[in-house]
Amino acid sequence: MNKLSCFKAYDIRGKLGTELDNEIAYKIGRAYGQIYQPKTVVIGCDIRLTSEDLKQATIQGLNDAGVNVLDLGMTGTEEVYFGAFHLDVQGGIEITASHNPMDYNGMKLVRENARPIGADSGLKEIQALAESEAFQTVETKGTTIPYNILPEYIDHLMTYISPSKIRPLKLVMNAGNGAAGHVVDAIEDKFKQLNIPVEFIKIHNEPNGHFPNGIPNPILIENRSSTRDAVLVHGADMGIAWDGDFDRCFLFDEKGQFIEGYYIVGLLAQAFLLKQAGEKIVHDPRLVWNTFDIVEQFKGEAIQSQSGHSFIKEKMREQNAVYGGEMSAHHYFRDFAYCDSGMIPWLLAVSVLSETQKPLSALVEEMIEKFPCSGEINFKVQDTQSTIQKIFDHFADQNPSIDRTDGVSLDFGAWRFNVRESNTEPLLRLNIESRLDQNPRPMQDYVDELTKLIQN
CATH class of the missing domain: 3.40.120.10 (Alpha-D-Glucose-1,6-Bisphosphate, subunit A, domain 3)
Structure with a gap:
C-alpha cells in the first residue's frame, strides 16, 4: 500500500510527480465516487499547467465509480461550490493549488450542498480507500458533459448588492493571471447591462498558468505593488487582487494601502x-x-x-x-x-462605500488605530512543535491567558499573539495585535522579540 502524503487537514495539496500525479488523482476520484456514491458531481480546475490533466484523471476515476460529471471547465473554487449547492448534484471537486508554488497542485472536495470534506469529515476515508485501491467494479460507468455555470453564478452574485444604490466608483481588478479574469469580465458586462456606474481597470486579467507576474498570492508583500501602483496611477476608489483560484480577495484603499x-x-x-x-x-x-x-x-x-x-x-x-x-x-x-467567496466581499465593500459615502481608508482607519496588528509573519523552522513550546516556555512567567483553539494564543491584556503550524506548508505562522489605548510599546518591539525567539 502506497501512503499518500497529499492529504492535509482540509484539502489535498502536494508536490507534482512525487505527492500528486494523474494516477493519484484517478484514485482520489474513484474513492470519492465509491464512498459517497453520488449520482452527479460538478468539477472544475484552475489555470495551472497540470490542472486540466489532473481534472481529466479525476473525472475518469469518478466515471469508473459510476458517477456522472458536469465539467465546468476552468473555474475558481467558488464556482464549483456554487454548482454543488445550486444544481441538482451531490458534490463537487476543484483542482487547484491556490497560492502554492508552481510545482504543486491539489484538490478541494465538497459533498451535497457544498458541505466540506475535511480530515474529520470524510477525507481520511477517501485517503484510506485511495491507498488500498480496494475499488469495486460498477455495472454502469458514469458520463461526462460540459456545463457553463457562469450565467447562474453571476446572477447569484448580483443578489448581494442593490444596483440602484451603487455610486460612481473606479476599481482596479488584479486577477494575477489566475482564474478570476473570466468572472471579472462577466461582472463588468452585467454592471454595464444594469447601468451600474463602476469603471473596471483590469490588470493581469488574462489566465496564464506560467504566471508571468508571479504566483497570485497578494498576502505576500512583494506581490502587492502592481495593484497599489494601478490604484494610484488611475485615482481608483479601491483595488482588488485575488489568489489563483480566487477564493480569497484582498482589498487596497484609495491611497493604495493594503x-x-x-x-x-x-x-x-x-x-x-x-x-x-x-x-x-x-x-x-x-x-x-x-x-x-x-x-x-x-x-x-x-x-x-x-x-x-x-x-x-x-x-x-x-x-x-x-x-x-x-x-x-x-x-x-x-x-x-x-x-x-472571493467575489462577494468586494461587492459588499462597494455597497458599503456607496451607502456610507466614505472612502475605504476612513472605514478601516479607526479599527487599525485602535487595534494595530503585525500582519501574518511566516517562519521556516526545523520543528514547529518544539518552537511553539519554546515560545510558550519563554512567556510562561508573565502568566498570560492561554487559548489552544488553534496553535497557541497568549493574551497579556495590552497585547496578544497567536502562533500556529500551517496546515498547507512547512511554516510557522505568527500574528500579533495590541490595544493602543493600553499600550505604549510599538508593534515592531513585539515583532522583533518574537522573531529573535523563533529564529535562535
Missing part, C-alpha cells in the same frame, strides 16, 4: 449586523480584538473557530452564523451555502 484581512472581517461583520442585529459572526483565533469590538458595538455574537475552511464552515452551520471571516482573507456566507 488592508489586512483582519480589518475586512470587521468591515463585513459590520455590513451584516447593520442589516440584522443579533446575528452570529464566526472568526478565527489569530487576531480577535477588533472583531470582538465591532461585533459587540453592532450587537452581534462573536464565535471563535479553528482556522481552515472546513472548520469554519462546520462551525457556521452548527451556529447558523450569517458570516464567517478569517484574517487570511477567506470570507464565508450563509447565503452562499456557508462557503467562502
Whole structure:
C-alpha cells in the first residue's frame, strides 16, 4: 500500500510527480465516487499547467465509480461550490493549488450542498480507500458533459448588492493571471447591462498558468505593488487582487494601502449586523480584538473557530452564523451555502462605500488605530512543535491567558499573539495585535522579540 502524503487537514495539496500525479488523482476520484456514491458531481480546475490533466484523471476515476460529471471547465473554487449547492448534484471537486508554488497542485472536495470534506469529515476515508485501491467494479460507468455555470453564478452574485444604490466608483481588478479574469469580465458586462456606474481597470486579467507576474498570492508583500501602483496611477476608489483560484480577495484603499484581512472581517461583520442585529459572526483565533469590538458595538455574537475552511464552515452551520471571516482573507456566507467567496466581499465593500459615502481608508482607519496588528509573519523552522513550546516556555512567567483553539494564543491584556503550524506548508505562522489605548510599546518591539525567539 502506497501512503499518500497529499492529504492535509482540509484539502489535498502536494508536490507534482512525487505527492500528486494523474494516477493519484484517478484514485482520489474513484474513492470519492465509491464512498459517497453520488449520482452527479460538478468539477472544475484552475489555470495551472497540470490542472486540466489532473481534472481529466479525476473525472475518469469518478466515471469508473459510476458517477456522472458536469465539467465546468476552468473555474475558481467558488464556482464549483456554487454548482454543488445550486444544481441538482451531490458534490463537487476543484483542482487547484491556490497560492502554492508552481510545482504543486491539489484538490478541494465538497459533498451535497457544498458541505466540506475535511480530515474529520470524510477525507481520511477517501485517503484510506485511495491507498488500498480496494475499488469495486460498477455495472454502469458514469458520463461526462460540459456545463457553463457562469450565467447562474453571476446572477447569484448580483443578489448581494442593490444596483440602484451603487455610486460612481473606479476599481482596479488584479486577477494575477489566475482564474478570476473570466468572472471579472462577466461582472463588468452585467454592471454595464444594469447601468451600474463602476469603471473596471483590469490588470493581469488574462489566465496564464506560467504566471508571468508571479504566483497570485497578494498576502505576500512583494506581490502587492502592481495593484497599489494601478490604484494610484488611475485615482481608483479601491483595488482588488485575488489568489489563483480566487477564493480569497484582498482589498487596497484609495491611497493604495493594503488592508489586512483582519480589518475586512470587521468591515463585513459590520455590513451584516447593520442589516440584522443579533446575528452570529464566526472568526478565527489569530487576531480577535477588533472583531470582538465591532461585533459587540453592532450587537452581534462573536464565535471563535479553528482556522481552515472546513472548520469554519462546520462551525457556521452548527451556529447558523450569517458570516464567517478569517484574517487570511477567506470570507464565508450563509447565503452562499456557508462557503467562502472571493467575489462577494468586494461587492459588499462597494455597497458599503456607496451607502456610507466614505472612502475605504476612513472605514478601516479607526479599527487599525485602535487595534494595530503585525500582519501574518511566516517562519521556516526545523520543528514547529518544539518552537511553539519554546515560545510558550519563554512567556510562561508573565502568566498570560492561554487559548489552544488553534496553535497557541497568549493574551497579556495590552497585547496578544497567536502562533500556529500551517496546515498547507512547512511554516510557522505568527500574528500579533495590541490595544493602543493600553499600550505604549510599538508593534515592531513585539515583532522583533518574537522573531529573535523563533529564529535562535
